Amino acid sequence: MDRSRRRRQFNRELDDEKNYRDRFRFPLNLDDENNENERTDREDKKNVEEDEDTSFIRREQRKTLFEETKKTEKKNSSFRINKAREIPSAVHGTKKHSVSKEDEDSGNVEKTKSSPETSRVPSAIHGTNKQHLSEEELSYIEADKNEVQIENKGYISPIIESLKKERILRAKREQKRIEERKHREERERARYDDPYNLKGRQIEQQEQLENKTAIAEDEEMTAVSEEPKEKQPAETSSPYNVIMTPYDKKKQKNRHHNDEKRQGPKYTMPSIHMLGSDLTDEYEQADESLDGKVVAAFEAIGIPAEIYDYKSNGIIGRYEISLDRNFRLSNITRLKEYLVPNLPFGNFRIIAPIIGTSNIGIEFPLPEPIHIPFSKVFSSSSLKLRKNDFKFVVGKTVDDKIFSYELQKAGHMLVYGNNEIDSANAIDNILISMMMNHNPNEFRILIASDKSHYNEYKGLPHLFQEPKSIMDPDVLSGLFKELNDRHNQFRRAHVRNLNSYNQRVSYESRKSVIAVVIDDLSQLFESNNPDAVRTIVQVLKKGKPLGIHLIMKHTRPDVSIRFEWLQMMQTRISFKDEKSNIIEGSDTLIDGNDMLIQIPTSNKALRVNAAVLPELSKQRVFSHLKNIGG
Missing domain, CATH: 3.40.50.300 (P-loop containing nucleotide triphosphate hydrolases)
Incomplete structure (x- = not known):
């Protein structure tokens, strides 16, 4: 038998209302008035639904009755401030914008009452004081009145003034650049017209003649004057001025050093020619008769050998000999006793091996040595x-x-x-x-x-x-x-x-x-x-x-x-x-x-x-x- 598992509940509406209150409870009861209004609206709705059948008044009439009994809204008092206090701008300061006549006629301008006893708020940049220009800035502005016109009334922004000065300096630099270009073109044109600078030489000759005549006149005046002149102190030129920059001071000092006479080296190295001539006799080639004897000496003891190279410095000669690959180089020192009677040298030295190779070397003194200069x-x-x-x-x-x-x-x-x-x-x-x-x-x-x-x-x-x-x-x-x-x-x-x-x-x-x-x-x-x-x-x-x-x-x-x-x-x-x-x-x-x-x-x-x-x-x-x- 199917039975509903739904639990029977009595006064279900009251329970829903309690749950609603608990669910939307605002903390600290800060909005009790809103909760009371909602509660009254909910009760009115219930009463209306219950009395729909028994009431004789229509809904439209009820609305009008409620509207007549509605609470009136509060009007703004005359003491409230409708406009905020004036704060000086970073650009215009406390100066007001001029309103055109058309806006005044059309009534677009809102007229508001000024709040009584409103204090002036200081600016974020200049405070309550207006900016005062220095004497240099005033002189700079007066010199460029033709280019820039500045109003003396109101606040003068330093940002705008700096921008204007930069623009003026930029224009001056551009004008200077144009003038230099013109002078350069004129010099090039003059150099092209007068490549040998004949006109400049004539001008220099005239200046030299004028200087000579002036010097001659001065000498004549000194010869005519009979009165002896007092001895004047010698001109003492200080090394540099105090106002000079460090670069100018260094330049002035270097100029004094350069004026002094440069001294040459006190010591000269001996010449290579003092060592004498470097001519020597030829000693690079070996004696062919010795080559065969060296190979025969190794073959006599049963070691196949071949002469690979010969080198000498004029006093000692050396044969570079390549032996069989299977021969151990460590055994060559033991064979020196067997090589002594077979080699044609009275005194020789065996090198085994030569550095960088697998060959051995036999060094021997030359019969006719040549001195090394x-x-x-x-x-x-x-x-x-x-x-x-x-x-x-x-x-x-x-x-x-x-x-x-x-x-x-x-x-x-x-x-x-x-x-x-x-x-x-x-x-x-x-x-x-x-x-x-x-x-x-x-x-x-x-x-x-x-x-x-x-x-x-x-x-x-x-x-x-x-x-x-x-x-x-x-x-x-x-x-x-x-x-x-x-x-x-x-x-x-x-x-x-x-x-x-x-x-x-x-x-x-x-x-x-x-x-x-x-x-x-x-x-x-x-x-x-x-x-x-x-x-x-x-x-x-x-x-x-x-x-x-x-x-x-x-x-x-x-x-x-x-x-x-x-x-x-x-x-x-x-x-x-x-x-x-x-x-x-x-x-x-x-x-x-x-x-x-x-x-x-x-x-x-x-x-x-x-x-x-x-x-x-x-x-x-x-x-x-x-x-x-x-």
Whole structure:
């Protein structure tokens, strides 16, 4: 049986009314009057619906009755303000707009009562004060009255005035530009009409004649006047005026400097022609008879070989030999005993392998050596550019390449070997190549030796002090003081090396590079000179960044050198040494002009033959340097 699940409700209308009230309840009862009006309207509707059948009055009549009994609306009182107070405009201020007569006649203008006791509201820009123009602005406005007419009545807006001034200045600039263009066109036209400027020369000649006549008249007047004139004080021209701008002051100072006579350089470098001629005999081609003997020597011990290349520097020659691919290069040193009786050389040196290749090299002295001229080496290297890079040149390598290196990278050098003449010539090449490109303000020499070989250096402007014996207690005292002074100055300047310091100071305050030649180091070890030893140790530790470099010569292999000293000597030059104390492989060198050089930027030593500087060329260079220094 279907039953309705709708719950029976009594007085349903009352419940709906309660729900309506709860649903639309306004918070805080701020609108109770509206709720009461709605409630009364709802009750009236119910009464009307109930009384429709019993009422005898029609609805239209009821409406009219209700309208008659309707509450009257409130009228505006005469004390209410109909118009807001006048606020001054940012453009027009408190000035009212002028109303045309047509608007007044038509009645479009609304007449409102002014509110009593209304205070004036200050402007957002100028406040309650009107803007007052300065005297400069007034003078500017009076000067341009023809162009702009300004009313004196009312408030004057600064924005509009600035716009007007900009427009006037723009017009003036345009007019000036047009005038300059006209003048330019006139000058071009005159230059075209008179290309040789004949008219201008005539005018200049007339002005010169007038000036000469005026000067002659003045001289005549001074000659006629017999009264002696009082001595007038000399005109003192101040360096610059106080009112001048910084640019004008600087310009005035530079003008005084330019007026002074410029002095030329006080020091001139020696010419390359002083070094002598660079002509040499040909030594590039090898002896053909030796080629077959070298190949036959390798075939005799069962190793197939082929000559790949031949190079020479005039003193030492080198065959570059390519062996079989399956042959191990590490075994070639073992075969030297078997190659000695077969090779045609009495003394040779095997290089396995040559750097950059898989071939081996056999170096041997030429039967007729050709000396390497120093002028050829100097003019063929980068030293001929005369740069300030502190480079020196020693000679040539076996592959006919020039050996040059920077002194600041080389650091401290050791020349080792029982070869007095050739080691002294190598040191001469280093010093002379430096003096050829650097003046005494950049490069200095200190010689700690009493040998006759260094007597020629006396009187040179490059000397730090006069040469003294290595056994003199004060031989390096000045160097020790210079080392400490530079160390303190570099610390104050917050720099670590010589180049950084010279970049920060003036030219007069720059420090020079000092090369200290010590000859002989073995004599110093045998004798007792603790002051010199202490100074050498300090220079080895901290002299390289300060610009002080040691060139020490050691000619007695039987006198050993401390291992700590050897570690601080970055560049080593070794002549023939049977024990190979300094550089490994120096026992294979030949007696005389032949050396191995170990530089700090390479792992393998280079075989170098020193260039020879003739005694006449050396005297020519020294005499030039002494005359310049004197």
